[in-house]
Amino acid sequence: MSHARTEDVVALPLAAVTPRLRVRSAEVARAITEQIQTEVTPYAGPESGRRHQLIARAVDEAIEQFFRALTGKTSNAMLDDLFRRMGYGEGRESQDLTAMYAALRIATRAAWEELRTSAVDLGLPAAILGELADRLFELIDHLREEVTLGHELGLRARERDVAASREGLIDALVTGVPLETLRAKATATGWPLPAAVVVLTASATGTVAWPDTDELEGTALLSLDREPGLAITAVGDADTVAQRLRLSGPAVRVARSWQVAPSEVPAARRWATRALELVESGVIPRAPVIDCAEHLTQLWLHSEPSLRRHLAQELLQPLFDESPNSREILSQTLLVWLETRGSAPAIAGVLGVHPQTVRYRWKRINELLGDVLQDPERALQLTMVLKASVPLWTTGNQDDFRLSTEGEAQ
Numbered sequence: 001m002s003h004a005r006t007e008d009v010v011a012l013p014l015a016a017v018t019p020r021l022r023v024r025s026a027e028v029a030r031a032i033t034e035q036i037q038t039e040v041t042p043y044a045g046p047e048s049g050r051r052h053q054l055i056a057r058a059v060d061e062a063i064e065q066f067f068r069a070l071t072g073k074t075s076n077a078m079l080d081d082l083f084r085r086m087g088y089g090e091g092r093e094s095q096d097l098t099a100m101y102a103a104l105r106i107a108t109r110a111a112w113e114e115l116r117t118s119a120v121d122l123g124l125p126a127a128i129l130g131e132l133a134d135r136l137f138e139l140i141d142h143l144r145e146e147v148t149l150g151h152e153l154g155l156r157a158r159e160r161d162v163a164a165s166r167e168g169l170i171d172a173l174v175t176g177v178p179l180e181t182l183r184a185k186a187t188a189t190g191w192p193l194p195a196a197v198v199v200l201t202a203s204a205t206g207t208v209a210w211p212d213t214d215e216l217e218g219t220a221l222l223s224l225d226r227e228p229g230l231a232i233t234a235v236g237d238a239d240t241v242a243q244r245l246r247l248s249g250p251a252v253r254v255a256r257s258w259q260v261a262p263s264e265v266p267a268a269r270r271w272a273t274r275a276l277e278l279v280e281s282g283v284i285p286r287a288p289v290i291d292c293a294e295h296l297t298q299l300w301l302h303s304e305p306s307l308r309r310h311l312a313q314e315l316l317q318p319l320f321d322e323s324p325n326s327r328e329i330l331s332q333t334l335l336v337w338l339e340t341r342g343s344a345p346a347i348a349g350v351l352g353v354h355p356q357t358v359r360y361r362w363k364r365i366n367e368l369l370g371d372v373l374q375d376p377e378r379a380l381q382l383t384m385v386l387k388a389s390v391p392l393w394t395t396g397n398q399d400d401f402r403l404s405t406e407g408e409a410q
Helices: 006-010 014-021 025-039 050-070 077-092 098-122 126-175 179-189 235-246 262-281 292-301 305-315 324-340 344-351 355-373 376-394 399-409
Strands: 197-204 220-223 229-234 252-256 289-291
Touching: 014 050, 014 098, 014 126, 025 050, 025 098, 050 077, 050 098, 050 126, 077 098, 077 126, 098 126, 126 179, 126 220, 126 229, 126 262, 179 262, 197 235, 197 262, 229 235, 235 252, 235 289, 252 262, 262 289, 262 292, 289 292, 292 376, 305 376, 305 399, 324 344, 324 355, 324 376, 344 355, 355 376, 376 399
Parallel strands: 252 289
Antiparallel strands: 197 229, 197 252, 220 229
């Protein structure tokens, strides 16, 4: 290669020296591609592989854009798109940009060494070399920005995909699809399907700051825009998730099921939802977190409200004709007797009244329900109906009696 005199080169614009600078561009591109695949482990692969082809294309087009810029040509939109798509791909795979940035550093260093060597060979002055450096670093910064932008878009797309996959898994769990289908859907979400899960439901009023899956470090499937809100967790994470839900707002109440197989999630969700309803109706005492395992009997007795009402109408009609106050005290007394079969003093001790009061009540109970009490099967039904109904009545729920009156009117 012949060398121009320094004073001649100084007078030339960058466009004039560009042809001399790009003589070795193809060789340099191959060297950069090889170095990236050698030094950046995630990008290793054979020359015939797709990754090698993509890196080689990116390097070739970046070098071409560098020389285009030296001659005053506009930016290459296809190059920008290529680097954005590479960043996007890393984001969609949930990879960070460590490898991509390392590849850009390698390319920058190799390109800069080539420019300095060529500048010496061509006798370029420091001013032109400085301008070449500015153009090189400007291009690298621009490509880095495109990669970063693409990566952010890829991460968002992945988050949307994962969120959709998780919602799909939740839908599958609450509708009771086969286990094989659940496992396939769980694989797509990155949430390993446990052998046993706990289902939590959450109700709220006022301002609520529900947690998201990232905040709980992937410990739960969350669908808190449902009514009531829903969370499905591994058994070991249930307490943590329940407390976090509880702390989402001042008026948040949470119910948690006992552990179930994934196939039993629909039933567990019903139990936890019913527990919240029974708290509101006064059957289950209020607590920040309701453990369904502690209220099995009431959940069972209230599993079919219409059946409970029907039995109450059939078995307790004479009691319904009493005044509200009489009905309440007689039903409480009868329930204690059915559960304990105790004497008047024993029942009085439970109720906190005088034994003579119990005797008076018992006389009235026998007048109203004596025949039912003589039948063991009917007495058992009566026990269960009262156990389910008395907590409702004592909190002022009059629905059973209104239904009775309406039925008589019809």
